Amino acid sequence: MDYNNQKILIDDYTILLRQTLWDKKTGIGYLVFEITKKDSKPEIKLNKFGQCIGLGFGENDRFSIENTSSGNRKYEYIGNSLYAYISYTVDISKQDDCKIYIFDRKNGDYEDCAKKYSFELKETTNVKEYNYSNNKIIISPLGMAIENNEKHGSSNSLSEPKIKIVFYLKDGRKKEVFNTTTGLETEGLGEIHRYTKDKGYYNMYQVVFKKIFDIEKIDKIEFNGVVIS
Known part of the structure; x- marks a missing residue:
């Protein structure tokens, strides 16, 4: 079809x-x-x-x-x-x-x-998926899903976890694409949605890119200072 x-x-x-x-x-x-x-x-x-x-x-x-x-x-x-x-x-x-x-x-x-x-909608299967500790990062040409299951704050806290993601591109450049510490004001991002549950221990972010991004340009990513291939 x-x-x-x-x-x-x-x-x-x-x-x-x-x-x-x-x-x-x-x-x-x-x-x-x-x-x-x-x-x-x-x-x-x-x-x-x-x-x-x-x-x-x-x-x-x-x-x-x-x-x-x-x-x-x-x-x-x-x-x-x-x-x-x-x-x-x-x-x-x-x-x-x-x-x-x-x-x-x-x-x-x-x-x-x-x-x-x-x-009828066709599902896109072109994604890159990275896992680190209790976190999962899924990247598509349209945006990212970030699943964060680490405990932060008190058991009743909905405080913002500290997350920073940097793309390492194959041409040698770096591109910061997500940073909760700086208020999510990262160049190239459109909408950002956050879902929480389990007393704030679980956070799911959706980050919509302003423009479709060629994810084949990504060599590896950096998550909170740790490089993940």
Whole structure:
């Protein structure tokens, strides 16, 4: 099956899934949709940042892209086509899966009136995985998942553990990609999500890269001063 270029035709509208990337191990995904309308442009209300300020797109906001996850989306016109760029994350501490749907509210907003169309997502398997002590670091082109099981603070503490990760690249350069001590303000990062449980002894971070990163450039990583190959 060609997971990219899945297409749905509804009346005069064509909704084409141009690109799909989904990595279940990090819980991070990325989608690109192209939406066209016969003899016209698809309708949408956008603010200056490319964000939809209506209920969706199409005549009377009849369509919306829905998923079982959280994320950010941006729209733009290229010619007569409307493009939707969607980055999303799921809570990997619960091992959630992700589903993507198109809702058509032509016949009403209620669930029993709206039609729902689904897209298949292909899981990306291109990841690098590193283990050190009670920590696991999984790196994909879209971002990282960091699992930290070391005790820190008191038994009732939710204090931030000290974690610093540096990529050692094959061209000899080093790139710091995560640092809790400096407030996570690391260049190249987008969203950061933290999940805790077990009285603060467990932390799961999702770090979403602002741009897709070629992980084949990584030779090894440094975790809290320890180099791991």
